[in-house]
Amino acid sequence: MFARTVSAALLLIALGSTIAGAAPARPRIRVDERRAEWGTRIQGDAFEHDFTICNDGDAPLEVIEARPGCGCLAVGDLPAPIAPGESGVLRVAVDTSRLLGDDLLKTVTLKTNDRRTGAVVLELHGTVRELFSVQPQDLVARVFPGEIPRIAAELQPATELGGEILEVTTNTPGVRVETRAVPPATDGGSASVSKTELVIEGAPRNEPGLVSVVAELRVRTRDGQTRTAAVRARIEHRARWELSARQVSFPKEEVAALRDQPDRPALRSIELVAAAPGFRVTVAETSVRGTNAELFDVQCVPVEPGRRYRFDVRLVKPFEGRFARAKVVVRTDDDLVPEQSFELRATSH
Known part of the structure; x- marks a missing residue:
């Protein structure tokens, strides 16, 4: 009887050890080709x-999220839970109309239930060549209140491939875009090539x-395809008066010097200019x-009253x-932008 009891106890201990030592089922993700090359397009x-x-x-692998690194990427439907030993597919599309340049690298980050x-x-990865060249290359309008940016x-x-512009649009509120043919000019009796002008207003x-601003061009090229190209511009609405800086900083060396020589505070200056x-x-x-x-003392000094002022800032x-x-x-007395500000910062160590 005693022997049977001991044998049963040993069997239970062995069974418990086996159960305790069993590893839980877990998924394990593997992507053999993590980079796709699109070449030159x-x-x-x-x-x-x-x-x-x-x-x-x-254990089943679940793709919880596929987060694109920029708006030029579109991620398809996430794959259904992938059984052990099986595989799934994730489709990613690149909108090359939003890209331009050499050696471009875009990413998609996968989050799964594989915690390890x-x-x-x-x-x-790849290169995108422009469908149209744009002159000037830096498209910017800087305007003051009441002025129409153009x-x-x-x-x-x-x-x-050439290209016939079929349509130009923009999603930027309050902005109008259009293209128009510029009549060819003559120079010494010879006609020049006609040009296309893009107008952003x-x-x-x-x-x-x-x-x-992003102007989207829909273009039919000589190979019969319809492509989309993007032209980027910006409009800078400026105040009638501006500060030369938005931050004044005092480094740790000047803060330390102030402790030794409190009667010699550090000085910084910025300007206000009627632009x-x-x-x-x-x-x-x-x-x-x-x-x-x-901790700070600020004095306004009229340099050219009505047009230019200087602010002397001291850490005291x-x-x-x-x-x-x-x-x-x-x-100020400006009724449109009466107030502006700049930051003060000092570092002790």
């Missing part, structure tokens, strides 16, 4: 690639800011705000801690 050419995702584990491997990064650029086919506004032609501005008030405001007190921050608010 013309703006608007389509490119798609199917990435094969394998499961080398012993972690995130997997898929890469798409940009005109010359378009020329950049490849042997925005609406006037009072508040400063930057507007990014719009013929505009005059008067500084009505200058105030320092923030929990560390008492040492402080405890690593950083000290404050903000200087400048108020």
Whole structure:
């Protein structure tokens, strides 16, 4: 009887050890080809690639998320849970109309339930040549309140495919785009080649800011294909008066020197300039705000009243801690943008 009891106990112990030592079932992701090469393509050419995702584990693999690294990538449907030993496909499309340049690298980051491997990064690499060359290359309009921003650029086919522009559109609110044929000019009796002009026109506004514009060109090329090309521009709405900097910094060396020589505070200066032609501005008030405001002294010096002022900023007190921050608010008599500000920062170590 005793022997049977001992044998049964040993059997239970052995069985328990076997169960405790068994590893839980887990998925294991494997992607043999993590980079897709699209070579050299013309703006608007389509490119798609199917990435094969394998499961080398012993539990179903789930692709939870496929996050593209830029708006030029479109990710297809996520694969269904992949059984052990099986594989699934993830399709990624590249919108080359949004790209231009050599050696471009775009990524898609996969998040799965394989916690041991972690995130997997898929890469798409290649070169995109422009369908049209644009002159000037830097398309920017800088305008003041009340002015209508307008940009005109010359378009020329950049490849042997040529191109007939069928349509030009933009999704930028308040901006109109159009193309028009420029009649050929004559020079000494010989006719020049006709040109296409792209015109981008925005609406006037009072508040400063930057507007990014993307004009989408739908083009029929000589090979019979319809392609899409993008032309980028920006509109800079400027205030009638501007500050020469948005931050004044005092490094740790000057903070340390202030402790040794408190009667010799460090000095920094920035300027206020009336930027719009013929505009005059008067500084009505200058105030320092923030929990560390008492550490700084700011004086407004009229350099050219109505057109130019200088702000002398001094760090007048040492402080405890690593950083000290404050903000200087400048108020003027400008009814459109009456107030602007710049930051003060000091570093102790």
